[in-house]
Amino acid sequence: MKKAFITGVTGQDGSYLAELLLNKGYAVYGMVRRSSVENYERVHHIRDKIVFTQGDLTDQSSLDEAIKEIMPDEVYNLAAQSFVPTSWNQPVLTSDVTGLGVTRILEAIRKYKPDAKFYQASSSEMFGKVQQIPQTEKTSFYPRSPYGVAKVYGHWITVNYRESYNIFACSGILFNHESPRRGLEFVTRKVTNAVAKIKLGLVKELRMGNMDAKRDWGFAGDYVQAMWLMLQQDQPDDYVIASGEIHSVRELVELAFDFVGLKAKDYVITDQKLFRPAEVDQLIGSPEKARKILGWDSKVSFSQLIQMMVEEDLRLLGS
Numbered sequence: 273m274k275k276a277f278i279t280g281v282t283g284q285d286g287s288y289l290a291e292l293l294l295n296k297g298y299a300v301y302g303m304v305r306r307s308s309v310e311n312y313e314r315v316h317h318i319r320d321k322i323v324f325t326q327g328d329l330t331d332q333s334s335l336d337e338a339i340k341e342i343m344p345d346e347v348y349n350l351a352a353q354s355f356v357p358t359s360w361n362q363p364v365l366t367s368d369v370t371g372l373g374v375t376r377i378l379e380a381i382r383k384y385k386p387d388a389k390f391y392q393a394s395s396s397e398m399f400g401k402v403q404q405i406p407q408t409e410k411t412s413f414y415p416r417s418p419y420g421v422a423k424v425y426g427h428w429i430t431v432n433y434r435e436s437y438n439i440f441a442c443s444g445i446l447f448n449h450e451s452p453r454r455g456l457e458f459v460t461r462k463v464t465n466a467v468a469k470i471k472l473g474l475v476k477e478l479r480m481g482n483m484d485a486k487r488d489w490g491f492a493g494d495y496v497q498a499m500w501l502m503l504q505q506d507q508p509d510d511y512v513i514a515s516g517e518i519h520s521v522r523e524l525v526e527l528a529f530d531f532v533g534l535k536a537k538d539y540v541i542t543d544q545k546l547f548r549p550a551e552v553d554q555l556i557g558s559p560e561k562a563r564k565i566l567g568w569d570s571k572v573s574f575s576q577l578i579q580m581m582v583e584e585d586l587r588l589l590g591s
């Protein structure tokens with residue numbers, strides 16, 4: 273039985289990836305960080321099937337022990353301080369976790385299990401002020417936040433460990449992917465949750481930041497399949513994972529209100545406090561390489577995704 277170790281198993285992607293790997297017959301080990309309250313909400317339905325180990329990306333010894341103890345065949349590094357606005361507020365912590373944390377886990381692999389295959393959760397935020405449309409594996413990076421900068425570091429250290437130590441290390445440059453398990457602070461879930469609350473009469477307004485920003489949005493359940501596929505290839509490489517479609521935040525908001533038969537203009541208020549010090553105006557990825565080599569494609573459309581999220585938020589709040 274193959275063993276997979278997932279950092280960030282309690283996060284959105286970690287929960288979908290754990291499900292996928294369990295279904296494929298893997299023994300799944302997940303790293304959780306110590307907290308004063310348990311945080312297994314996204315994995316409660318598979319909790320007894322995962323072996324949890326305590327650790328933190330800022331703590332080398334916990335990573336060393338985990339790799340030594342588990343001796344995994346595959347390591348998926350999904351843990352990060354992943355919210356862009358927090359990265360301006362806590363830039364040093366973001367660099368430490370999201371950037372240096374990648375070196376720490378690669379060091380643990382290099383020392384104790386150098387034949388383990390490694391997946392790094394790189395991000396389209398690395399493209400920031402985009403230098404090419406659409407963005408591909410060859411597009412130059414121009415990050416626009418401490419988070420984006422930390423991800424560029426994580427990306428290049430992954431490439432370096434592959435080229436210096438022959439570690440089977442891959443980076444997935446994933447564009448925004450969402451689901452009913454998305455954190456409430458990210459724009460899609462913030463909107464679908466607020467629309468459901470407004471529909472149910474629980475709140476009266478939705479405060480938004482920059483509605484002109486554009487993103488390439490897909491479904492997290494589709495995107496974790498690409499992570500696994502990367503580690504099943506003969507050679508390690510980097511791949512852009514995207515839908516290839518672009519939509520504005522305004523379109524997202526209007527669509528979500530339309531699904532419940534309401535008009536966005538009656539409820540949305542623009543709040544300057546929600547604008548960022550530097551914005552990533554538009555992101556759109558080319559999934560051509562992933563299509564050709566991995567046989568991967570984004571299946572859930574933008575409209576299906578938003579409908580799924582609104583319906584699930586209505587169900588959760590209604591019950």
Ligand code: NAP
Pocket residue numbers: 279280281282283284285286304305307311327328329330349350351352353354355369393394395396445446447448449450455
């Ligand atoms: P998420 O829901 O925010 O999950 C982040 C995970 O990291 C959580 O399990 C969190 O644990 C854990 N974590 C945070 N700090 C940690 C630390 N110091 N040590 C150990 N674990 C720590 O993020 P996601 O959406 O699933 O994204 C997964 C990865 O993909 C992240 O690296 C993110 O930056 C990257 N990414 C995401 C997207 C996207 O659109 N979702 C796109 C590109 C790249 P707690 O549960 O305890 O907080």
Ligand code: G4F
Pocket residue numbers: 354355356394395396397446447448449457458459460462479480481482483485486487521546547548551552555
């Ligand atoms: O949903 P967001 O917070 O996601 P963002 O910043 O694109 O980052 C996400 O995707 C990255 C991949 O590109 C990941 F690496 C990262 O970890 C994270 O998962 O914001 C999307 C857009 C931004 O342009 C933002 O300015 O929505 C705009 N926006 C407008 N009003 C808002 C709001 N974003 C949030 N969170 N809240 C608002 O009220």
